Amino acid sequence: MTGSEWWRTAVIYQIYPRSFADANGDGMGDLAGITGRLPDLQELGIDAIWLSPMYTSPQRDAGYDVADYCDVDPLFGTLGDFDILQRTAHSLGIRVIVDLVPNHSSSDHPWFQAALAAGAGSEERAHYIFRNGQGAAGELPPNNWESVFGGNAWTRVTDPDDTPGQWYLHLFDSTQPDFDWDNPWVREQFRDVLRFWLDRGVDGFRVDVAHGMIKAVGLPDYTKPAVGGSMGGGGGLEPGISSEPADSPPYWAQDGVHDIYRDWRIILDEYPGERILAAEAWVDPLARVAEWVRPDEMHQAFNFAYLETPWQAPALRRVIDESLAAFGAVGAPSTWVLSNHDVVRHATRLALSGDNLQGHGIGPNTVGLPDPAVGLRRARAATALMLALPGSSYLYQGEELGLPEVVDLPDHAREDPTWFRTGGERYGRDGCRVPIPWQAEAPSYGFGPSEASWLPQPAEWAHLARDLQEGVPGSTLELYKLALRLRREQSLALGGVEWLDGFGDAVVAFRNGDVLVLANTGASPVVLPGGEVLLSSDTLTGRTLPGDTTAWLRA
Known part of the structure; x- marks a missing residue:
């Protein structure tokens, strides 16, 4: 269903x-x-x-x-x-x-090795993004793109006759050539x-x-x-x-x-x-x-x-x-x-x-x-x-x-x-x-x-x-186990968020089914509403929720 x-x-x-x-x-x-x-x-x-x-x-x-x-x-x-x-x-x-x-694949992948061996204009090179360089002798990369990992996103290959050849695109490392998904x-x-x-x-x-x-x-x-x-x-x-x-x-x-x-x-x-x-x-x-x-x-x-x-x-x-x-x-x-x-x-x-x-x-x-x-x-x-x-x-x-x-x-x-x-x-x-x-x-x-x-x-x-x-x-570890168990028991993943007011600008407060959730992102403690405390991310003192603490209560 x-x-x-x-x-x-x-x-x-x-x-x-x-x-x-x-x-x-x-x-x-x-x-x-x-x-x-x-x-x-x-x-x-x-x-x-x-x-x-x-x-x-x-x-x-x-x-x-x-x-x-x-x-x-x-x-x-x-x-x-x-x-x-x-x-x-x-x-x-x-x-x-x-x-x-x-x-992208590894530059060690047989597909890329075949592309290197086949040369410009080949079917094998069309599996990746090879382009001719700019400049009089193709000495400049095809565009100005940068790698996610830093530096240029293009690397120039050396042809089998030891002359500089085309450039290939790698949005990540130079050992990770990008596929041409239009192929x-x-x-x-x-x-x-x-x-x-x-x-x-x-x-x-x-x-x-x-x-x-x-x-x-x-x-x-x-x-x-x-x-x-x-x-x-x-x-x-x-x-x-x-x-x-x-x-x-x-x-x-x-x-x-x-x-x-x-x-x-x-x-x-x-x-x-x-x-x-x-x-x-x-x-x-x-x-x-x-x-x-x-x-x-x-x-x-x-x-x-x-x-x-x-x-x-x-x-x-x-x-x-x-x-x-x-x-x-x-x-x-x-x-x-x-x-x-x-x-x-x-x-x-x-x-x-x-x-x-x-x-x-x-x-x-x-x-x-x-x-x-x-x-x-x-x-x-x-x-x-x-x-x-x-x-x-x-x-x-x-x-x-x-x-x-x-x-x-x-x-x-x-x-x-x-x-x-x-x-x-x-x-x-x-x-x-x-x-x-x-x-x-x-x-x-x-x-x-x-x-x-x-x-x-x-x-x-x-x-x-x-x-x-x-x-x-x-x-x-026990906090995670408790949260995951209660999440299942209370069907929180199938529920919704009903926002609650009155707890101040530093508190995220909502109701999900039969559970009230309050997360205090501020430094000042806030008073908890009534209801059994099901879970607290840190130790509570009485009915107050300290800063940087989240509590679940039974509504």
Whole structure:
């Protein structure tokens, strides 16, 4: 029945495979490690997992540079290991969503290697975006586009006779050439990729750069605004969200991308079990994001406007209202999210006092680094607010432990291409990708059986390990378990938002079914109304709600 599909209310847990659990002790997370920890996720109370890329890759961008879309990288295991993981998850009632990276491949992919070998004007080169350069000898790039990771978005190739040749487009790293999605051959290859994984039983795809793929005709020059996120979103600079559409760059949010998803939707609808497409679409305003989840396109689109909203009640009320209106207008749920593998963890981000552009990351020299205690308090309150909202929600591994961004990574340990392409000007995303802690006293805090860890773990991980929080009243882990259980019991994901007045400008207050939700974003405590307290993100003193705290009450 339309309206009752599982994905409309699901809580989906993002797993970053290299940082979740390491079964063989080589310091890199793997599929067997994930399988072994699935009972912990069932106990947490999630409905599905989303696996960041585990495909064959040279790992120059942590697997988002794919060299084979239909195989598992040996770093993570084998297709057989994936099948075991999926069967285990399904036996525990957990669905499995895999990442799909259709905007670009790895430069190691056989398709791109064939394009290099075939030369200008060939059918193979037409699979990617190759162009002749400007200038007398083609020595200048075809246009002025910049890479998301910094620097020029074009790289010139050397022809087989050792002379300079054409340029190819890479909106990300130079090892990630963009496909030409105007080419029917490219479209057919990805139909095959979808069917390969659907036949294998996956429950859906999170689509990387879902607002990319189609470029404006003629590839016109474009100068990015001085502020804003590199992926096209608002960048988290303004309180609240824009209601006016900004001009899209000629490489983001082109109308033609929707034809691709209509085509994919037909394929997914051929399979039983409500398989889904979830969009990573950094688009403003929310009414435009909703275009990705019209009834014949994708099922979910991450609500990045919500993620980027500061911890301020007026801005939160506004983004919630606009989200419910925008997505409701196309019959879709809002898909709430606070953290992922590309942004500063919200246990740090919500207490930053300086600017934090999406994708730039933070480090030791960042201005406005927060008090960790304030950050954790706000993160717990923000999560309690988010999980009380109707619709679907995504969690990022480790947030249930209250993990902050790792700020003090040594320069030599960093791996994000952003760090290298900007000469260290931007720290990049490594700080949210550090392997997570499971056991306080174990090697690598239980991440694996050895001390090895592909990114160094901070000493504070010992205090945040899962085993120290398990069963401890008031711990962040137990707060998440309680919130997820009450969310199901009270059917909050199927409910609505009825705003309540009288609690002051610093409080987000609403009723969802039989639950009253109050989130105090200010510093002054407020008096709680009557009713049993079902959940509180922090300790209450009598009937007052402290600052940076959220409470759920029985109406």
